[in-house]
Amino acid sequence: QRVVLARALVLGPSFVVADEPVSMLDVSVRASVLNLMKGLAQQLNLAVVYISHDLSLIQYMCQRTAIMYLGRIVEMGPTQDVINSPLHPYTQALLAAVLVPDPDVPRQEPRIKDMVPSAAHIPSGCRFHPRCPLAFDRCSREAPPSVEKRPGHSVECWLHV
16 A cells, blocks of 8 residues: 555645545554655645545544545535534445444444435435435435535535525
């Protein structure tokens, strides 16, 4: 990963996309690569987009977070706001699925129904409605608009319109 990072930075970009940058690394190497990336981004005034399923990586590395479902951004805002006060049912379910190593912290059961639909057969209306525990009739008919609920924090969900 360090070699890949060096090759990407040798051209002097102002913007880098890091797609699952540490997914196949062990914990010790992972931490050093993330710290290197964070330091270089600050040093070189580099914008980095991290694509990851690892919410702890996102929380450590990112100032802003966008949550995507079937190719649409369903929630976006300051990372700490999205993590600590999620608005979209999909974001809430993602966070509920994260294991907490403290046995005293009650575990929330993820509330997502069924399997992810095929990208070839994207549902009408809100893309998450077939799996959403809070869906109602309008969700299956119309895609919700993006609504800014807090400064810089937007969500696409009929529950917030």
